[in-house]
Structure formats: structure tokens, C-alpha cells
Amino acid sequence: MHHPRNKASVARFALTPVALVVASLLQPASVRAQDAGATSPKLRTSPLLQERIPAQARPQLPTFVEGDQIQGRTDLETVVEGHAELRRADTVIRARRLEYNNATDVARAIGDVHINKAGNIFEGPLLELEVGTFQGFFNQPRYRFLANDAYGEADRVDFIDDKHSIIRNATYTTCQRKPGPSWMPDWILRASTIAMDEEEEVGRASSAVLSFKGVPILPVPALSFPLSEKRKSGLLPPTIGLDNRSGLEVTLPYYWNIAPNRDATLYPTLMTRRGVDLAGEFRYIEPTYQGLVRGDFLPNDRLRDRDRWGFTAQHTQNSLRIPGLGATSLNLNLNRVSDDNYWQDFSRSTASLTQRLLANDGTLGWNWGPVNLSGRVQRWQTLQDPTSPIVPPYDRSPELTARYGKNNFWSGFDSNVEADYTHFTHAIPDIVRTTFPTQQEVTQPDAQRSYLMAQVARPWQAPGWFVIPKAQVHSRYYAFDAPLATGQTDAAVTVPTFSLDSGLVLERKVSLLGRNFVQTLEPRAFYVYTPFRDQNYLPNYDSAPLDFNAATIFSENQYGGNDRIADNNLLTVGANTRFLDPDTGAEAARFAVAQRYRFSDQHVVVPGQTTPISERLSDVLFGASLAYSPKWSADAVMQYNFKASQSVRSTVGVRYNPGSYRVLSVAYRRQQGISEQWDIGWQWPINDLWGDKGQDLGAGRGQGEGRWYSVGRLNYSVRDAALVDGIAGLEYDAGCWIGRVVLERMQAGTAINKRILFQIEFVGFARLGSNPLQTLKQNIPRYQFLRERVTTPSRFSNYD
Template sequence: MPAPMPDRLRLPRPPSRGRFVLTPVAMVAAAVCAWLPAVGVHAQTDDGLVLKPSAQLQEQLPRTARDQVPIFFSGDSTTGRPDLDTVIEGNAVMRKGDLVIKADRMEYYQPDDLAKARGNVHINQAGNIYEGETLELKVEAFEGFFQKPSYQFLANGAYGNADRADFIDDKRMVMHNATYSTCRREGGPSWMPAWILRATTLRIDNDEEVGIAEGGVLRFQDVPILALPEMSFPLSNKRKSGFLPPTIAVDSVNGAELTVPYYWNIAPNRDATFFPTVMARRGVDLGGEFRYLEPSYRGQVRLDYMPTDSLRDRSRWSYGLLHSGTIQTGLAPIGALGLNLNLNRVSDDNYWSDFGREGTSLTQRLLTSEAGLSWGKGNFSTSIRALKYQTLQDVTAPIVPPYDRMPQAQARYARYNVGGFDFSLDGDYSDFRADRSLTLQPNAKRSYALGQISRPWVRPGWFVTPKVMLNTTNYQFDAPLAANAATSANRTVPTFSLDSGLIFERDANFFGRALRQTLEPRAFYVNTPYRDQSALPIYDTAQNDFNLATIYTENSFSGNDRIADNNLLTLGVNSRLFEPDTGAELLNVGVAQRLRFKDQRVVLPGQPVVTDRISDFLAGASINWDPRWTFDGTVQYNQKTNRSERASISGRWSPGNYRVISAAYRYQRGLSEQIDVGWQWPINDLWGDKGKDLGPGAGLGEGRWYSVGRLNYSMYDRKLVDSVLGFEYDAGCWLGRIVLERLQTSSNSTNSKILFQLEFVGFTRLGSSPLRTLKENIPRYQYLRETITTPSRFGQYD
């Protein structure tokens, strides 16, 4: 059955705040400004943007007019004429609903609903504060002007001043020769904040939650870093259409890169982003992405086209389509069908290495294109799909392409607890296709069926589950087999297994903690008779990983081309410690080993018969004794050679927000040995300045440096495979980041990139964002700014 559609979709692009709307002239100016000290302009937020269901599906609340509420006056001296005017001298106060006006002197003309205020004028309009010397305002319409005001907005904490402010209504205003900033930290001469926007005209629209600056100059530390004829910026995280600020990056292969994206907010449930990129060494890349969300389906499409790549002397392109949803057939007995599409293609074999690893499927060596339909009702489910691969070959490390399945059909019927029995029947038909000159074996149509029945006995303290399985398979080859010249083959294999275990519990006390401890011995027996399968080709089968999960399975292989002839007993034991009140698991330790009673003769091509009567010894442990640190480890130990064959050990220490160190060691004898270390840590800790934990997405306070990075070192090759190193600085109202990224793109080539970004909190981000790189590479990395707080309603009171 297709999964139900969510009512919200979170996707990584485009940015949800910090976007500018640029005029065509501004685009030229933006390209020039990209070479100023800010390095580039970037507005992407990496924490995602939310698409919502279409407006037709949501209840739209009508906007109501201001309630007709009475006006209250107070002051040292009040005079006036009834229904005509009121004059207040000294500490004058007028209140009406959510509007408060204070001044040294105030006049109110009731027929015109006009208030005039002079001297120390203070306005609190629904939490927005304005202060100045002279005010004229039509109170009900909130229409008028304010001479030389300063202001502060409740929603985002922005503030500034202007020569004059013209109020159009209670949501919109126009300020002349104005300044704008959300930065409260003193960072420059006299009162000047660390960053500030100056504009000849500043239009504020709190209804659309957007500001528009004409003749704007953005200054950082009193140095102009961006000047545009017209720019638009958000007053919240609301989406809007417009050009985004250009981004610039420096790549060791592509050279300098300049991107000027355009974001199109088509509808609440649809949007598109166009991102043309100029690469100094390659040329122009035209890219775009479209996303959609409907009640019964969702998806996204991405296209990239480079007419001429100067380094490869050819055109380059790629596309990706991801779609999932349901199709209503209109037939009551059938109902809905699930539809899934995942299409990916690129122009050539070098695409994956030339354009780095950006976390998308288009930069992998195996690109999947798949279309599938699924249906289910009650105990029955079925699906059909077409699967095709594009294999990007590297002459220094060629790979055998996997088989396409054109098509594959599957069906399953399952019943549980029918008189105490569980049974199921699975069927699969696959048409495997590939280039026979590369696979060196014929293509085939394979039909497979698996029937199984079990009778679980589960009681407090023990369980026993006998199971009988019958596998049957038929092959139809498109060419004779090399082994016996056959064009077809059949195989039928029965399997019996018996799974059993005991569960002992006791109350325990360790290090002063009252806990519950378990001891869980387990025995798993499987018997599958030998059937000669050596002539059968391999289409979708591989050796199962040998670990504490797969050791308790009937077949040693994944896929359906080999069914291992097993006569073995697996013995193991687990012990767990958990808190009895919450059920939180603090420790899990387990060991297991196989006892084989006869040789395993069914193996993959080129592998020897398994003759060991005792398998390698497996041991694993997972420790979460304290929320601040975790530990996981598994070891595969060979008792004959008295040495480990594989080992994986990892740990993480995170004593608080923005403090995390993780390390992992992975070893496989004769193949690989790697050390992986990642961290995010405040450097100020080195000199005893711990700061104040303001919570996730708020940092540890102003004036703090953070070190971030990840190093993946291959001891087998004696070289760094991937590395990410950088620093972040939190100045409170602005953040700075610089990251060096070096990624292995092939066996003998790497790609290096410098990412630099300035983030003006609540306004925009300039430069090339490293946030996605940090989030994907550093376990439990936290954004210094992520949450958007809702203003307190008490801010409206004065």
C-alpha cells in the first residue's frame, strides 16, 4: 500500500529567508559587488523551506477591521470641546485598542480623527515602537507622518531611524533616508551596530512581511559591502518571489563560480528556483528546480544544462525527477494505486567527478531510474516496477554494471495468528537485462516463489518458533549457459528452522542507579539440504554481512540466486540494562557464534566451500549510560588465527549544545582500515569562557569562536580520504563561517573548495554556504541560528 501523504513537505531549497528582489540593473551591480570584501552574496538557509497544501484546502480567515473602541486620554492638563477637539499638556497619553501615543503635548480633532503630537512623541502600535518629535496621524486609519522618528519592530527586533516616516495604514509605511538593522551589539563608531542597511527610501509592508529598500547600501563594520539600486528583504521567514543574492565560490577544478538564483513562489504548494552559474574554467551552467505538493502526490524536478564545457569540449547535462503519490482508479474494489518515480540521468561518465559530491543522486556512479506501481488490500499486496541503471565508469576503477529489471513484478499474501499459525506466500518475476560483454553471462527471466509457515509460542520468559519454508525458482536464459549449455533451469529448496530463547530479568543496582537487568540466551537452528546451484548465474545476490543480526537468519545470501545449504546451530546471548520506569536502554552486550555440522557447498562464484565447523566469534556492545556520551562496537574474532577479522568501534561525547566530538575506527583485514573524527566545539572553552547555553538554534552567546571539522583517514592507503575543516564566529547579531572542504572524487583525484559566509541574523546570508557540508559530515552538528522565536504578547503593552 502506498504511504499516506503528509500535509507538509520539507525540502532543502530554496531559502526561506534572507532573499533579495533585484531589478535587472541590480543584477549587474550584484555581480560587481561579489568581488567586494564579502566575497559573495548568499541567502540560502539550509534548514529547509516548507511547502504547504494548496489554498483551496485550507480555511482562509477573513481580515477584520479595527474594532470601534473608545479613546482614553490622560495628562497633566486637559482642555477641549465636546465632540470637537481635545488638547493635553504635559505627560499626554492617548489609548485606543492596541495603540498608545505619548507626548509632551497632544491635540486630537475628533471630526477628522486627527491626532497631533509634539515633543518626546512615543507610539506603541501593537508592539511596534516609534519615537520622535512631531506626529500627525489619523488614528482609525493609522494614516499620517512622523518627523525624524526612530523605530523598533516587535516581530523581528529590527530597528533604525529616518528623516520622515509616512504611515499608509497600520500595516504599511514608507521611510525616507532610513536605516535598518537587527543588530544590537555595539560594533562601530558611536552607536553604529556591526551591520546596518541605509536606504534613500525604505518601504515596510507588515501584511506581506517584506521590506523594500531603494538606493540601499549594506555596511558591515562601517565598510560598504553591498550596494544595490533596489533590494527586497523579509521581515519574517515568509516565502516570496525574486532574485536571490549572487553566490561566489572557489573550486580547485571549476575555478571561480558565480551564481545568481531566482526564486518563484508559484503557490503555497508549488515553487521553482532557477540558478544559472558561471564557472570560470568551464562556462555557463543553466540549472533549475521545481517542487510541488498536492493532497495525493508530491515531487520535485531538477535540470542542469551546460551548452559548452571548456574543459571537456562538449555539452553537459543532468536531470532528476522524484515523484510519489497515489492514483485513484475510481473502481471501488480496487481503490487507489501507489505511483513512485525516481529518474536520474547525466550526460557522460565524468559527470560524477567533475561536479563534486553535492549530496544528490546525480553525483553517484550508479544512477537509478525507476518507475513503480503498487496496490494492496487486506492481506494481499502487489507491485510492478521498471528499474534501469546508468553506470558511470572510471577507467582507473571500473565496475561491473548491475542488472536492469525490465520489468519486475512482485506479490505477497500473508496471514498471522490463524489458529496460532503464521503463513505467507511471496512471488517475484524479474526480467534481468545487461550488456553480456561486461557481465560475461546470459540475461534471464526469473520467476521465484517462497512459501513459509511458522507456529510461534511466546510466553513470559521464553519463546519457541519452528518454521518451514519452500523456495522454488525458474530461469529462462536468452543464451546457453557456459557450464552446461542449458537455456532454462529450475530449483526447489526446502528449509526448516527453529528459533528459541529465554528471557531472565532481575532488579539490579549499578553505580547507585536502580536498574533492570536481563539475560537472554538464544539458540537458532537451520537445516537446508544441498541443491547444486553452481551453474546458475548471479543477478541480484550477494553475501550477507556477518553481524549479530544476520547470524540469526536462514540464508547466508541476500537476493534469490543462491540458497545456502545450511545445517548449523547459532548460539548467542544478550544482556541488557534499562531503566524500569522509562524503558530507556543503557547497555546492550551480546555475543554469538555458529556451529556448523556439515560443509556449506553452495557458494558464490570464485568462493571456496565453507568447511569451518566453528564460525568466527562475534561480540558487540552498545552503551548509553549517560546522555552525554555513547559507545558502539562490534568485533569479529577468528579463534584459529587468534586475531580479529573485522572491527568497528565508535563513540560520541556531547556534554551540551554545540559541543560534540565523535570518533570511529573501522577495520577489515586486508581491505581497509579507517579512522574517522568529527567535532563541533567552542574554542573559548580553552581559556575558561564557557558562555551561556541559550538552547538549540541560539548559540552560546556573543563573541564566541567554534571549531568544526571532520577528518577521514585511510591507514590502509596512508592518506586523508575526505576532510572538512573550518571555524564559525558568533557575534550575536552576525555570524561568520569559513570552511575548507576536500573530497575524494575518484581513486586518484580530489576536489577542494573554500566556503566563506557572513550571516546577518534576521536579514540575510552572504557568501557560499558551508552549512549543508557541515550538517552532512559532522555527526550531531547544530546550527548556531535555527529557531525563529515568537514575540511575547506582552510586548504590545505600554
């Protein structure tokens, strides 16, 4: 039967008796029996339901064919001539001629063959395929894959099943086709075979050559590459960098995808001035615990003439939960390096190992309702610099803590009780004793300290106001390992504290600059009284002044830790006003001011403070933040001394972010007599300079091919008239490949590390060179990757 090929006839054909008979002939008997008596619309499985059908059930799905002319024999074969089309589940086959054998489920397509398998496209002259199992071959195909928009050509494709295929004498690229017979993609992979594994989402090429701009750059006997963002085992592309201290650095990583919740990466690195560094990382995630372990070993560093190594491990665990008996937890944070110079020499290493104070901390906890018990051991490794030695912090070996806290435990009262025992120890290196021979931290003895803190509060609050009175007692006892200068081997002190916190929250509707807002006025008054108890003669193991800011100005004690409880008789007064969007509640602006008034001198001090604090009025804190427009935001904080008529400390930051891949941030930070710095960060398309504004392609897709981007961050010291840290570079997006060149200058103490990072990213395939992306992401506020998988493509985005 012949049907003229037009839209109207095809639409009718799908519902004609002939079409229903043909569809019935092509269905397995079991499916026909199930669907007997069903009306024609129900015979066609909904595409949304196909996603939920198990693979083993797909051969049982109905098969639909259409074309200009159909002939066949019941339960044996069907031949479709002219604009032939076959559909089953997520597979569509089109050709000039289509032969389908019902008994073997084999389709043979001839002439202008087109396959769409779940969004993956194959085109060529001849196909033979067992439709249910998707086994067969395709001669001289052209193909395009949905997951990464890659395409290529081959002599033949052998389909092993619906998830596995082998492409022979193949090409592979993600460069978009352009008009012209002589056009060649900027990069192309040629291989004798490419094995495509869509289940593992990885491709494996053998006897492969990667060419860029017509020049072979990476001939390899075998390589694997991702078909998506899914993790896979195998060698990763090498990274190459140039460091002013270590010389040329070449890293050849190997990634091991052990399990969905465990993986490992090896990072062997050749450093021309030092030797071969062997590094590795292991990560794991389980239902009740997770963590990572990373280490590196550099035997016989030629610049230091010794072995170098570093180690870090983090582990977090909720190991046991028993109904009615609470839960236990374990946290480990371990960091160790071979020598004092490690933090300067290996700035590329894990961030936790490029600091001078390396914590080694283990905590075991138990929680049962309002009760929490924990045991902790903490030891420090202090990396000394002869030009700038530092006093090591005290180790805690061990620290035992018990806490109890409950809100509304009786008639609206809240309670909190904390008890702690800590043994403080530390070793002072000779360089510190020589540099600070008289400092109390150097000369004071080790000790065992016990303290008990109990507090009770009674909040009264309602919409528009709150009042919170609070009483606290802090008592502690010391047993010293050696006598103090006074001859004491122990000491005890008890300090009571009373505070009263109160405030209002008022609102009104206002109109400002053509917009409607809800404006709040939030005045707050905080009074605290702590009588003087002499503590200045006691050693100081963990107390230090808190930073003076909007949060700490409303606190009972201006010292952190438990060795100093400041005597206070002061009142803090402040106010906030906020402008809120009445529809969304978003904050468009905030302004704040706060100041302390001291009624009497403060006599309790920490080492380094020699005289009591006698100023009645503290510095005034001013704060402001603006987000009036989504493109602009600004923050400012200033600590101002009216007596000296000068700013003690100020920070001002402005960010302009008009769209994707366009961000400029500028910050100014000044602390009187200590530092003054400018901090500038940016990511911006250079094409804007000649009027090319690019396209809005969405997150993770750049702004179109042929575009240059400038990236960087500069930290400049005004006092030193010198650049402290700096990153500056260029990115070029060619569409199917991205080139990056980044210059990095980082200061670590007196050492200055400089690196050149160069990378070519073949989009959807691999990255070659040194990797500056993490450096850019960590240092440039709101930096965006030019290519980043945001959503996984659906097959319906390429649906026939």
C-alpha cells in the first residue's frame, strides 16, 4: 500500500487500520496479548514512561513503523520503502529502505540511514541491527553524542549492546562543523579503535593521535577520556608548570575510581631542581563517616639536601547511634611535615600544609539529649622562620569536657553548664627562647587546669522587642608543673558575671529612589557587670583579645579562652536600620552603629598589656552594606576614634557583577600604624573593549567562541609600596578548546614563589598543561569556569 509523503497523510497513517496491523505484526506475542482490545493511542508508550522501563523489558516493547510503502508477511517480515521509519522505546531508525525480521528482531536499513538512540545520532549508508539488544553494525557512519556534543566519522561501528560500541578507524572532536569543504576542526583525535562505554561514561582509544591546529601533539598507544562528568579510572592528562624555586614541574596523575564512595589519585611530579616527588590522595564517604588522606614524599631534595615529606588526614564519623542512649562521634585532623621550610618551598601543596601552625587534633564525643561529653588530644607542629619566630601554642593532652544545655528548663529559664579539664604542655625551641627571653608565654610552666562555668538566663521576647537577663559564674583551678615566680604551685579563682541584653525591632513602609521598602529600626542596649578578681599573675594558656567588631562588642568577655575573664562595668549601645524588599524580604541596604561606655577601669589584662584599660568611651563601630541593584554590592566597616579624630581600622569593598563572566571587586583595608592594602580581583571579557558583548549562553557555557577574558587578583601594600600577592592571566575561548596563561606570585614569609601556569582545555575531552582553575576559583571572588557541567543533558533535548 502506497501513501503520498506529506504531513497530513503521515499523521493519518499512524491511525489507519493498516498501520495498526503492521504494528501488531511486529510486536512479540506476549505484548500483543496484553494489549488486546486497547485503543490506538494507548499502544504508543509515553516517552516519559520509557525512562522507567527496565532494560530487560525493552525487547518486549511495541515496535512502530511507517513509510511511503509497506509490505510484509504476518509474524515473519516487514519491508518499508521510501521515508522508512522504525521506533521502539528510545530508538528511532530512518532510511530509504527498511527491512525488519520479526522472528529475529533484526532491522536492516539501506540508504541515508539515521539512528537516534536516546539522543545519540548515527548516520550512514548501511545498518544491520538487532533492535531489542541493540547488537549489530553500521558501515561508514557519522556520529554525534548527546552527553558532550562530540562527533566524528569511522569506517564502521560495531554495537555490542545499547551501552557499548566499538568505533573502527575513527575520529573524535567537539569542534562545531563549519561551512566549507576544506574545513578541519581545531583539534581532532584519530584512533584505530574507540571503545565507547556509556554505562561507565568513558571512551577508550587505541593507537591514537591528538592533533591541534593540524599538528600532532600527543601520540599515545592507548588513552581513556570521559564522556561526561562521571568519575573514571585511568591516567589523567599531564600538568606542566614553571616555578622559580623548584624549576620545571611535570605531573602525571593517575586516578583510581575504587567505588562510587571511594577513590584515590597518585601525583608523581618531576621537579628539575629538586627531584621526583611522590604524592597521593585517598578519599572515602560512608553512611556514618567520611574523610581523606593525602601525603607526599620527595627523597633527597637537591635544594635542601634531605628527604622532604608532608601528610594530612581528615576523618569525621558518627559511629554509633543507640536509641535512648545517644550517639558517639569521632573527628580527626592530622597535619605533619618534615621540616620548618616546607610551607615556603611547597606552596602548591595542600592548603593545610602551607601554614606555619599545623594542628594535629583528635576528638571523641558522646551526645545524649542536652548532655555532651568529649575527650580531645591536640598537638601543634610550629614551623619556625629565623627572621620571624613565633611562640608555639600549648598542646592539650588531654582535654576532657562535659556540657549540659537546655532551653526553658523551668518557667522560661535557659541553663548552660560546662566543665573542663585540660593538661597544657609545650616545648619552646631555642630560637624562641633567644628571641623572647622575658615573655610570659616562654617562661610560664605547664599546668593542669580545671574550670566550671554555669549560667542561667530568662528571655522575655515578643514581636518588636526582647529583654534577656543572664547570670554566670566561672570558676577555675590550676595545678602547675613548676612553681610560679611567687612560689605557688596551684591557684584558684572564681568570677561572677551579670548581663542584661535588650532591644526593639520597629518597622515602617518607605519609598526610596522610586522603590518601596520596609525599613526597620533596631536599637539595642547591652549592660554587663563583672567584678574584679586578680588574674594577671596567672599564666595564660589559651586566652587572647577578641577582634573588636559588630559581634564581639555585644559580648560579656572581651577575651577568648578561659584564662582571663575581664572585669567589666560597661554599657554598649547600638542600632541597625535595614531596607527590605516587601515582596521577597531581600535586604537592599543595612546601616549600623555601636559604642561602649565604660563606668570603671578594666584591670584584668593579658600578657603584653601593661596598663589597665581606662578609656570611658570606646571607639565607634560603623557598618554599612548595599545591594540596591543585583549588579552592584558594597560593604564598609569603620572603627573610629573620636578622641584622636582618626579611623583606627577601616574596610571598604565594592563589587560590580553585571552578568556572567563579568565581575570586578575592589577592597581597601587599613589598620592604623600596621597595614594599608588594596585588593583588586576581576574576570572580564576583553572583547568588550571593541564592542563585542558576547552571548548569554547560560552558566558553564562561556559567552561564545572567539572571546578573550582577563582574570586576576592583586594585593598591594601601600605602606611597603609593593605587591604582596598577585595573579594575572588570560583565557581564550575558541568554542571547542580553551587556552589559559596565568602568572602567579605568592609571598610566604620572606620567600616569594613565582609560577607560570599554561593550559589547553579540549572541551569534552581533556586538559593539557598546568591547572590554574583551582587557583583562580580560590582567589577571584565569583570567578566562573568557562566550561562547567551544570545539568545533565536529557535525551529529550535531542528527540526525534
